Amino acid sequence: MAAQHQRALLPQWKLVYIVLVTALVVGGALIAAPAADARITKVVIDIKESPTFGGFEWPGVGKYEKIVGRAFGEVDPFDEKNAVIVDIGLAPRNTRGNVEYSFDFYMLKPIDLSRGAHKMMYEPPNRGGKTWANLGRVVVDPGKNGDDPGSAISNPTALANLFLMQRGFTVVWSGWDKSAGSSNANFNTTITLPIAKNAGNSTITGPAYEYIVTGGASFTLNYSAATLDKTKARLTHRVHLDDLPVDIPASGWNFNAAGTAISLVGSNFIANDIYEFSYTAKDPSVNGLGFAALRD
Template sequence: MAVTKLEINSRSPFAQGQPFGDTGGYEQIDGTVYFAVDPGHPANEPIADLKLATRDASGMVTFSSDFRILQPTDPSKGNRSVFFDILNRGKAPALRNFNNAPEVAPDAPMDPGNGFLMRYGYTVVWCGWQCDVPDLPGVMRINVPDAVTAEGPISGEVVVTFHPNTPTQVQYLSDRSHRPYPANKLEDWDSVLTVQEHEDAPEEIIPREQWAFARIEGDRVAPDARHIYMAAGFVPGKVYQVNYTTTGAPIVGLGMLATRDMMSFLRHGSTEQDNPCAGYVDRAHSFGVSQSGRFLRHFLYLGMNEDESGRTVFDGLIPHVGGGKRGEFNHRFAQPSSQASRSPNSLFPFSDTDQTDPETGRTDGLMRRLAAKGKVPKVMYINTPSEYWGGHGSLLHTDLTAARDLDLLDSVRIYMVGGAQHANGSLPLTDFDPGDDIRTQQLFNCLDYRAVLRAALVNLDRWAKTGQEAPPSRYPRLSDGTAVTPGDASASFRAIPGVNPPVPLRRFTRLDFGPDPGVPTNVPPVVGNPYPSLVSAVDSDG
């Protein structure tokens, strides 16, 4: 078993000992979990650069993660199901999405909200999987080794994409204040900065003498390998990419193994191994939202639902608002927080079943590895129209020419929450997002779709426990005319006074990073032809 030690740092009553119906009170367990994996084991083969990690005396690659468990104080009163919540940028989204809990600071006591997960008896688990999260109190992370060669640390090219929402002269070289890859040479004249009017527009190179690796410190410009500075300023709404050389390649894909092996340990580890869940787990499900929903899609693609002993890890998954994308979760110099379109976020395949790309001739499917092993879990993909307009959503269930609907696997459901936005809606109505400091053309959507998530989990657990099938899929289809092109849907929106859809419409293109996407050699990638995109049809009211 890949978990070598579960170190418990604290145990305390959750929510000050508040009882949750028949389940009673809950206990919060915090600590560090230590792993050792065999870089030569076939189950670990998909992890990029794993064989370049430093090994211990036994030939294993070691790493560690923060973890948290919420478990019934009397485990016998639980429902024998683990709800494994995939952290989103080091933060725990489950209580907000299932318990209607308010958002709190990562280091503040967790708010139980309406207690849904506890009243149903779930053991809730979090485990750090992202190595570059900001160094903030309460944010959970994984600590991983770097890939190295006989010559030492690895150097290579990295591309950082940013879209400023307000005028600024300085940009941190990461997404959302995550740990950046520092530039090797501040005066590297081979580094390139480009600007685009939008993500699909031609790239214009900004002359090297107009920008620098630097930040503003008081009244002076100070050289800094983790910032980029341009005296003329970065313009809101435009897309910038800086391509430069860095050194130090953390093995980002170990986050996949941490997720797999932590869950496997909780299912199969013994009390003698300090497993607090020993003897109380029959089923395990995982949930991810947005970034972490894409993480689960990548988890499936890499075949991670089988541990080193050949055992099933998760019975069911709910990748929520992940669209058809994956992420920067398993390649050299990956940036897991990045949402850039021209990145490994947007690589083929998109559907569970095998398809052949008519442009490249490549055949693949998201579930190919797991189907070959007989380890395909039950999956509920839940999306909103946002993931269809901006996240490859239709490619989950249509072919690569947008000519026909695909048949889904028997163990898969796809649900689209009509009329919803990417993030859960709320009141009062507003057109301002303080998180991104932007004002929108229309008011933000107020639809609260969390009841859908609760129903999905209840149906998923019942499906896994009793075999009672989940409700049939509901999503836009070509066969009944509910899936249309973005251009057709935009025409309907333009007929509504005061509504002006963006121009041009977003596209996602084929990207060539080289023969091994885990170790990209085309940086930035070679851009090919776009994939087709479909969205839901709308009526005269939009």
């Protein structure tokens, strides 16, 4: 199902990322917060391109720069703001008793912030991808990666029409959603979340459900299967939502060796029909930390 896209205009007091990363660029590529800080504890700068957008200059604002990196954070699982996160009490803790996470970020900002708007537009990535080009009718160069907008737009007319840059906004994306996957190649924006464990560090298992509509015969599961025994799982097929689901026999589909994906065999797969997969999964990640990452 398509995810809802949301954009948020944040006031100046939320420019913690901008202030922090700007300080990093001046002072070095890495900074760590004091041990007692239970929010963002470290930021690593992997790429600084200054200027970006091929050096294009917006009147009254100037040139922009691109800053890409990874941020590391932690939360107190007993704080009432965090205790509501599902399974956070079962997540591993560091020596300070906090639960850790990390995420990618991508920032476009005026080189001279004093000429900027002192405001930030934050867009939560859609499964790791940046949607601003599609939503804002931004013209990306043919063959270029829209998830790297600083390097993907060179046409002067297109650049001059960038609404936010004309007005000096800083634009930020950061990882929050597990469904983005684990690879940040090609500027995919990911988050790394802890795995919840039972007391004694034993594996947590439980029922899982996947609603599958895809053009390919293979599908990556959100959670790994606890067993590869196909008699413990059920896969059904239907064409329309109001059709009755029909079971696909075990001979009609397979797990991969790691239990992280399933594939349909031969004529059992019809592109973009509705498949539903029920199985026992393992190793749940603490996904609610993604919202804490946005908050902090």
